[in-house]
Amino acid sequence: MIQRAYLDNNATTPTDPRVVDEMLPYFSEQFGNASSRNHAYGWEAKEAVDHAREQVADLIGANPNEIVFTSGATESNNLALKGLLNEGNHFITCATEHKAILDPAESLAAKGIDVEILPVQSDGLLEINELQKKISDHTRLVSIMMANNETGCTQPIKELSTFTHSNQGLFHTDATQAVGKIPVEVSDLGIDLMSFSSHKMYGPKGIGALYIRKGTKVGSLIEGGGHERGIRSGTLNVPAIVGFGKACELCKQEMREEGSRIKSLRDKLEQSLLSIEGTQLNGGKENRLPNVTNIAFSGVDSERLLLSLNGLAVSQGSACTSAVVEPSHVLKAMGIPDQLANSSLRFSLGRFTTDEEVDFAIQKVTEAVSKLRA
Structure with missing residues (x-):
């Protein structure tokens, strides 16, 4: 593993x-x-x-x-x-x-x-x-x-x-x-x-x-x-x-094939995490990049969740505002309540993401959410 x-x-x-x-x-x-x-x-x-x-x-x-x-x-x-x-x-x-x-x-x-x-x-x-x-x-x-x-x-x-x-x-x-x-x-x-x-x-x-x-x-x-x-x-x-x-x-040479592969991994990750009770997708499923999913974990503080994900690099939002302890302005503008915005994580996959890494992420997040809710 x-x-x-x-x-x-x-x-x-x-x-x-x-x-x-x-x-x-x-x-x-x-x-x-x-x-x-x-x-x-x-x-x-x-x-x-x-x-x-x-x-x-x-x-x-x-x-x-x-x-x-x-x-x-x-x-x-x-x-x-x-x-x-x-x-x-x-x-x-x-x-x-x-x-x-x-x-x-x-x-x-x-x-x-x-x-x-x-x-x-x-x-x-x-x-x-x-x-x-x-x-x-x-x-x-x-x-x-x-x-x-x-x-x-x-x-x-x-x-x-x-x-x-x-x-x-x-x-x-x-x-x-x-x-x-x-x-x-x-x-x-x-x-x-x-x-x-x-x-x-x-x-x-x-x-x-x-x-x-x-x-x-x-x-x-x-x-x-x-x-x-x-x-x-x-x-x-x-x-x-x-x-x-x-x-x-x-990118010009490899973008289409790469995007298809990444989207498949993203969908696998997203479907697994959304099967956890009390989760929701932030934003629509259409009209979006193939590599990103932003998920709210109701009842779980995203900062505490991040600290529980040893070895998994994900984020609460933009790296340029990661030092600011307040709800994402993007999620707030979409009408997402502060409580859910503060329970949200962004997962963004890339060229070198593997199936094993996605499985690792699913396991880590699932275990951490369960533990924090308990």
Whole structure:
């Protein structure tokens, strides 16, 4: 019997060994600065970055010159919002967004941006009617997360972007949890800007991207050198960019088969845990990622449950808010009572999850819930 299992892949994924192999030469052999244009070391680094940019763009159906490398999705979200919105602009987002959208929105509101936060239904989905009620000719930007990090709920992005464009607004999506797990084609979905990150798709941490549709003007947050077409200055992290590119290439090749296998494991885990008395699924069974389930264990405090799961890595919600002792804002926005929200755990499977790990998780959770209730 295995001794531990990692089912917290929405927090971060292990870097695929094939990605690590691709990165290694760029630490000490081909270590040049991609902005050094006077010698072969710099040329090699720039060539590697250009190739990675093509790999990243290919995964989402974009043009390479529409990809701006950042330190991750949080920076990409901040760049999209703060690089577009000015005092007097109207901005619309959603109550179940990641804090990397909600916190910048709060600071923008303090600077004179008119911020509107839309409610969601009990399954986590945003109704187009809610957007129709609030959007106006003054709406500069709408930002709706493609797939929720806590429940896996996937929003009707194409419908939302189409309506946004019909009102002359721009559409941004935080697709951090979606890219690499489900097919994402930016042109087909009508996306103007999209944030995503390497470490959610078996690439290294500290590197991400903002897709900016050609012709969309975004101001810079970081200045000093004019890197990334002047949108995001700073020496490029060549090893991480190379790893990001390779991770995207692997996702493009393996996503469909991988998603089917992971979904089968997720369903097995979910069915077993929901057979425990006093449990419920948070969110709908449809319109969600194949790797996530969020389950409430009535009458059991999730913190105590987590402490009882020796060797099993799961979470109460977003890793970015795990230090905050309060009910998940996502579950609360879906109308789930505080008591149940505080009894909920997120299980997120990944590329390297095995059947044995799922069996281990089922056994651990079942035993711990029984013991705590007793």
